Amino acid sequence: MLSICIPIYNYDIRPLFYNLIKQKSTLTIPIEIVLADDGSDYSYTSINEEIASLADVYLKMDKNVGRAKIRNILSDNAQYDYLLFMDCDSVIVSDTFLSDYVAQIDGKEKVVYGGVCYSDNASWNEKLRYLYGLKRECRPVEFRNSHPYQTFLSGNFLIHKKVFEKVRFDETIVAYGYEDALFSWALYQNGVPMYHINNPLENRLVSNKCFLKQCSTAVRNLSYMVKNDNFPQNVRLVKIYNKIKSFHMANLCAYVSYAINPLIYALLYLNVPFLFLLDAYKLSLFCRYMKS
Numbered sequence: 001m002l003s004i005c006i007p008i009y010n011y012d013i014r015p016l017f018y019n020l021i022k023q024k025s026t027l028t029i030p031i032e033i034v035l036a037d038d039g040s041d042y043s044y045t046s047i048n049e050e051i052a053s054l055a056d057v058y059l060k061m062d063k064n065v066g067r068a069k070i071r072n073i074l075s076d077n078a079q080y081d082y083l084l085f086m087d088c089d090s091v092i093v094s095d096t097f098l099s100d101y102v103a104q105i106d107g108k109e110k111v112v113y114g115g116v117c118y119s120d121n122a123s124w125n126e127k128l129r130y131l132y133g134l135k136r137e138c139r140p141v142e143f144r145n146s147h148p149y150q151t152f153l154s155g156n157f158l159i160h161k162k163v164f165e166k167v168r169f170d171e172t173i174v175a176y177g178y179e180d181a182l183f184s185w186a187l188y189q190n191g192v193p194m195y196h197i198n199n200p201l202e203n204r205l206v207s208n209k210c211f212l213k214q215c216s217t218a219v220r221n222l223s224y225m226v227k228n229d230n231f232p233q234n235v236r237l238v239k240i241y242n243k244i245k246s247f248h249m250a251n252l253c254a255y256v257s258y259a260i261n262p263l264i265y266a267l268l269y270l271n272v273p274f275l276f277l278l279d280a281y282k283l284s285l286f287c288r289y290m291k292s
Helices: 014-024 042-051 067-076 097-102 124-137 141-146 161-167 179-189 208-227 236-246 250-269 275-291
Strands: 002-008 031-037 057-060 082-086 111-113 156-160 194-196
Touching: 002 067, 014 031, 014 042, 014 097, 031 042, 031 067, 067 082, 067 161, 082 161, 124 208, 124 275, 141 194, 156 161, 161 179, 179 194, 208 236, 208 250, 208 275, 236 250, 236 275, 250 275
Parallel strands: 002 031, 002 082, 031 057, 111 194
Antiparallel strands: 082 156, 111 156
């Protein structure tokens, strides 16, 4: 009835796996755990070898195939009608996490997103990621249900397998960033119902430096999508860029970015965590990438 699908990349999956095994043991419906290692370093594959024989399916890629393709591979190797996708570095915060998702299984072709939360124990150099997560991702369930497709993230959702087969993740997207927005946009275009519940997973915090690098990679990835006319049109960054472009200011923004971005980066890196600075940083990068 339920296939739990988790892509793994350079992370110790054991704590999450054993928590799922514990919760699975309290339920009576058929549940399988499908894991796929996406070309992790040996230091991690050797650690996770401990649970390889315990998982219902454990796949190992010879090389990294990307965030989109690995999720499609997981679906291809899952046997049940409903798929629960989780990120490998997530932390389960509720003893009823699995049962709350099982309660959503009703035979309908739909998507259910559980949400995300963050630990309050952020270190000084994780404040930027914490603030962004708190203000932009940890939305109340009422708000998320009023904006279902715009607030979807791909690290914690239930989907009927027939729906997944209709949309799938776009395998031309290999790099990190906005693949969940593209997937959500495909769901919207196909008229797939999306529901939000209060069943979050705790997302891992990363350093300011790492987060800024992720932002740069994601923005570059988004520019690639736009240039290839394959992008989610509900992305705020694209909407702002189009407005700037309509006033013939996109090139100016790209040129100015070379002067101001080092300063903005330094402020964000040194813990001046104002999200408007992050927005300006991402917009100027996007203008630059669109020009190149």
